[in-house]
Ligand SMILES: Nc1nc2c(c(=O)[nH]1)N[C@H]1C(S)=C(S)[C@@H](COP(=O)(O)OP(=O)(O)OC[C@H]3O[C@@H](n4cnc5c(N)ncnc54)[C@H](O)[C@@H]3O)O[C@H]1N2
């Protein structure tokens with residue numbers, strides 16, 4: 031058992047779970063939650079605490095399986111098209127589906143195969159074997175048989191079968207109770223007014239919902255400040271009615287990170303630090319005979335900590351197997367480096383491109399919650415593996431169904447807001463259609479298209495030598511004769527993002543050489559940087575004359591943030607980024623943003639909704655209403 035220290039260890043996840051289990055037992059934590067008897071209809075989602083034996087057979091009597099007549103099979107021997115058998119009234123009985131088979135009869139003939147004569151006889155044109163269309167007693171369930179074992183999580187079909195077998199009440203494990211304790215001086219309740227540095231308590235809401243989804247009851251305490259005494263008090267109090275306490279944040283080595291010390295002080299810390307990322311500094315322990323998890327504060331770490339550590343422990347408390355996700359094999363859309371020594375949980379988008387399932391890694395940061403929001407799957411790069419090559423086959427746990435994934439248009443390349451708008455409009459029209467776009471830059475998108483890893487590459491690459499967009503790069507990367515089409519999505523305004531009111535009265539790129547002006551540039555390879563270079567060249571300005579030319583940011587938003595914070599006076603970017611920060615915008619140029627696809631994809635059913643959307647007037651109006659966009663050429667095939 032590790033002492034509570036700020037130094038976090040790297041225990042493999044499986045070992046951590048085992049060590050924690052032993053520590054829980056040693057601390058007197060109950061192995062299982064208690065048993066309750068509930069009406070059978072209320073037992074869905076609960077886990078059986080005892081075997082369910084059938085006390086009744088189903089059906090409880092031989093019964094007609096079809097609407098028709100009950101007959102004696104022996105009476106029908108020899109019946110055929112050419113020599114029908116006539117059964118006199120009294121030698122058959124009319125029955126409906128589910129009726130008990132009347133005494134003396136052993137088969138049923140469907141109405142459709144019976145001709146009734148004027149005299150009321152039944153004419154049969156085929157012999158029937160004994161027990162045709164008869165459900166025998168106990169066909170489904172026999173009294174005395176074991177219907178379900180202990181430890182089975184009940185589904186709707188299970189409770190129906192239990193009721194058919196005579197159960198009125200079932201003995202099940204009660205729902206485990208999870209108490210969630212948010213901590214941190216900076217944490218504020220959802221809906222609160224925020225001061226600089228404040229963070230909304232999104233984790234409590236998420237963890238409570240995860241717990242409820244796992245079949246538990248969940249309660250969230252008030253937010254506790256970074257004070258070890260206050261945290262200890264709330265923690266002890268929480269253990270009183272909890273089967274598991276989730277103590278959020280303060281798990282790592284910062285000045286206000288008290289979790290491991292608090293848990294060790296009040297009880298025992300079994301593990302502090304696992305070889306899993308995100309989730310590395312997790313604390314696994316027990317206080318007052320109640321299991322406690324110190325959940326790392328970053329949202330992705332918190333969500334995955336629930337999946338990896340809380341969910342199995344809760345399932346164990348109910349005596350059930352942890353829920354598993356279906357898995358599939360996919361090809362990586364790009365290289366995926368990973369540090370050795372940690373299981374790396376990577377969120378991926380998935381799509382079917384040709385005959386391959388393609389996985390595109392989403393941003394890796396433990397604070398990027400939208401990586402989980404957008405994920406179709408999870409890929410674990412095991413601790414012993416240093417990552418994967420582009421195109422390599424990997425195993426992914428699925429978060430969405432494969433047929434839904436199969437109807438996903440995979441767009442890789444430069445990102446633009448219009449793609450998000452298109453994704454939303456496509457989904458609104460048809461809930462089965464998904465447009466998933468990943469941002470790897472324009473060049474990366476063309477490479478992905480070349481390698482068969484996406485359907486659509488979004489590109490706005492300017493060739494500074496010709497002043498032409500996209501096409502020269504398509505020729506260069508995919509070959510001049512490549513079978514690709516280029517469809518114009520929009521024109522968008524690029525301009526100088528400047529402080530509100532444009533205090534320096536900048537008029538355009540020519541003003542960037544002004545003494546004292548602080549420019550902020552985009553990274554090498556970014557289309558926006560190529561545009562600046564092109565504009566400078568057109569004006570005969572040497573980049574060295576622009577002070578700040580070598581200061582790089584990686585996104586439009588980061589450029590705008592630098593201007594908003596007063597760290598720069600101007601940067602080239604799109605209008606939406608300026609608006610996001612309430613900044614001013616001096617238009618410089620309109621650039622086309624194009625969608626590059628394989629020519630055969632133009633006729634592909636998968637992409638048809640996208641082409642239809644681009645032709646819709648209401649969609650074009652929505653795009654132009656965003657500001658900074660023109661749809662004059664939207665949908666035009668430029669190659
Ligand atoms: N020197 C080291 N620093 C860090 C380490 C380390 O090993 N050594 N580990 C890093 C890793 S990995 C993670 S994960 C985080 C874990 O952070 P803590 O559990 O200590 O949590 P805080 O530092 O208090 O907060 C992190 C982050 O999460 C936000 N947060 C906290 N509570 C909530 C909540 N209820 N809802 C939403 N967001 C929350 C908090 O404001 C911070 O932004 O530590 C690294 N550092």
Ligand code: MOO
Nearest residue numbers: 308309310331396
């Ligand atoms: O382990 Mo932490 O969750 O990577 O950021």
